[in-house]
Amino acid sequence: MAVCPGPADHRLLGPPCSPRAHVFLPLLFFLWTLLSCGLRGAAQGPGEWTPWGSWSRCSSSCGRGVSVRSRRCVRLPGEEPCWGDSHEYRLCQLLDCPLGTMPFRDLQCALYNGHPVLGTQNTYRWVPFHGAPNLCDLNCLAEGHAFYHSFGRVLDGTPCTPGAQGLCVAGRCLSAGCDGLLGSGTLEDRCGLCGGANDSCLFVQRVFRDAGAFAGYWNVTLIPAGARHIRVAQRSRNHLALVARDGRYVLNGDGALSPPGTYEAAGTRVTYTRGAGPEETLQAAGPTSQELLLQVLLREPNPGVHFEFWLPRESYGPFQARAQALGWPLRQPQPREVEPPRAETVVAPEASPARVASLAPDTCGPCPDSRGRAHRLLHYCGSDFVFQARVLGRHRQAQETRYEVRVLLIYKNRTPLRSREYVWAPGPCPCPPLAPRREYLLAARRLVSPDGTQDRLLLPHAGYARPWSPAEDSRVRLAARRCPA
Structure with a gap:
């Protein structure tokens, strides 16, 4: 119950208590207690882990073994258990064991030599038995007899089978990832980076x-x-x-x-x-x-x-x-070097400007609508190349249209791109059409002929080709983060 100050305390604590305060203060305290308890009871989500502890000593004095560290879950009443593991195991590699050293599993079986088992006074000499289903049980064969006995789990750090890379941890056979953690499954990418995404x-x-x-x-x-x-x-x-x-x-x-x-x-x-x-x-x-x-x-x-x-x-x-x-181009030779100049070809911007012959618009019908976030995501994730390019020239060739472009910025490439490339579009009326002297964001695929004589960048019909702008740059970077792994 609240206590009102006496007369001598009025100067320090304010005006004297009114009779209402005797009722209001206990009510306020009761409401605060009720609200606090209600919030605790409605707590949702997992608890929080404490920081990882230090790594333990290696389970073996030579060869390969296991080191472990742990953490503790701290949670309030009503909260879910923490997500993740409370223990983490890593491989520790020490100097090779001397010749003649008894293997770890053999040593564990030998601990039961001369001790009665199976509810009788009979004693046996035990050696490892590797034909049982669970590799991480201590299955030992009685020498000179046709039976084996399981003494429970092997100790952590015991090889699953002789010569294998896997080690037993908490009754499970685990292999170390490239990060050294057992059971992590982390692999090196093609660049040799542990857990990388082939982007270096x-x-x-x-x-x-x-x-x-x-x-x-x-x-x-x-x-x-x-x-x-x-x-x-x-x-x-x-x-x-x-x-x-x-x-x-x-x-x-x-x-x-x-x-x-x-x-x-x-x-x-x-x-x-x-x-x-x-x-x-x-x-x-x-x-x-x-x-x-x-x-x-x-x-x-x-x-x-x-x-x-x-x-x-x-x-x-x-x-x-x-x-x-040395004369060994990385892509199959393309006709830029040997083809005579055509009237339709547009020269590079630094050369003297010339009138550009364009495809007659009246001979080509309208292109299908290819706008929208779903279309952008589909073509970005399914393409081999996404890059910003300036169109230098355009040429009709049989039933194809060939664009000569200068690559300005690369967002995605499965294989290397050169500073100047040809991009091919199917048909004499490609969709969407690209205008010379303009910059675009393009999503292209790599097309190699069955005999290996042609290696092209293909702009699919109704594909992704948008005029470049800072806003389009932001949209394509967002699409890159949403592609499925």
Whole structure:
């Protein structure tokens, strides 16, 4: 109950209490208590985790083991349990165990040697039994007898099976992700980044068909330092060859064939396969520590050498410059260099302006409506390339329209883009049409012909081609975050 101040306290606490205060103050306290209890009872959502504790010592004194750390869930009455795990396990790798050291599972079985089990006074010597269903139970076989017994779970850090990578944790067989955490499932992306999204490197892919008719070694491509996930394949009586930086052949040099197998080169292992048929392959995980030169030893006309690898973004520019200087373009040659100028072709903006011949509007019908967020999201997520480009020229060619564009800003690319590209649109009346000298946001797909002779950027009919603006830039960046993984 509230207590009113006496007369001596009026100067400090304000005017004297009226008789109403004796009723009002207890009522106010009761309402505050009721409201506070009601809010607590209506608490929703999960509780909150305390910070992670420190990692424990490794479960093993040598070889591989497990370290654990934990946290605690703090929640009010009515709140749900915290989301996530209260314990986290990571792999700890110590020095190899000395020769003759008893394996961890063997040691756990041996602890029961000479002790009565199964409700009798009989004693046995126990060794691990690996034929039981649960790999993380301590299943031990009685030596000299045809039965085994399960003594419960093995200790954390016990290998699931001899020689396997998985370790038993809390009765489950878990493997470590690239982050070292058991059961995380985190993998390296193609760039070698743990848990990455393949956005710190670029994909190089091509079919080499430029060799001449005479026999001998022909240069196919340079494989730069830092390349990962290298794959080369060809199907013919010709043979792949690989040359190290010092000029020595790694395989198939000096006209002599090397046996299939694994070879050490540039800091990685190269697996060379050649079967009874005409197919040959080279594969290497990388990353390469130095350049390698890929060649083909011609014995018959070259049907094509397929090669691909991933490069760090900072390595792509120097590689492209060297490859083009050596006459090995990264995309199949396009007709820009050999085609005579046409009246319809628009020159680059820095050249003298000329009157541009355009497609006659009266010969083309209206395009379907392609506006809206759903349309933008569909084409952004389903395309191979999204980029800002300035249209330099336009040309009708048979039943296609070819745009020459300058790439200004790249939002998405599955394979590298050059500063100038051709973008092809189906039909002489493409939808939507692109006007020369204007800038657009384009979503294009990569189209490679079955024989590998054409490698194009295709702008689908009724696809995504919007005049570029700051607002359109914001919309396309928002679409990038909403694509399904």
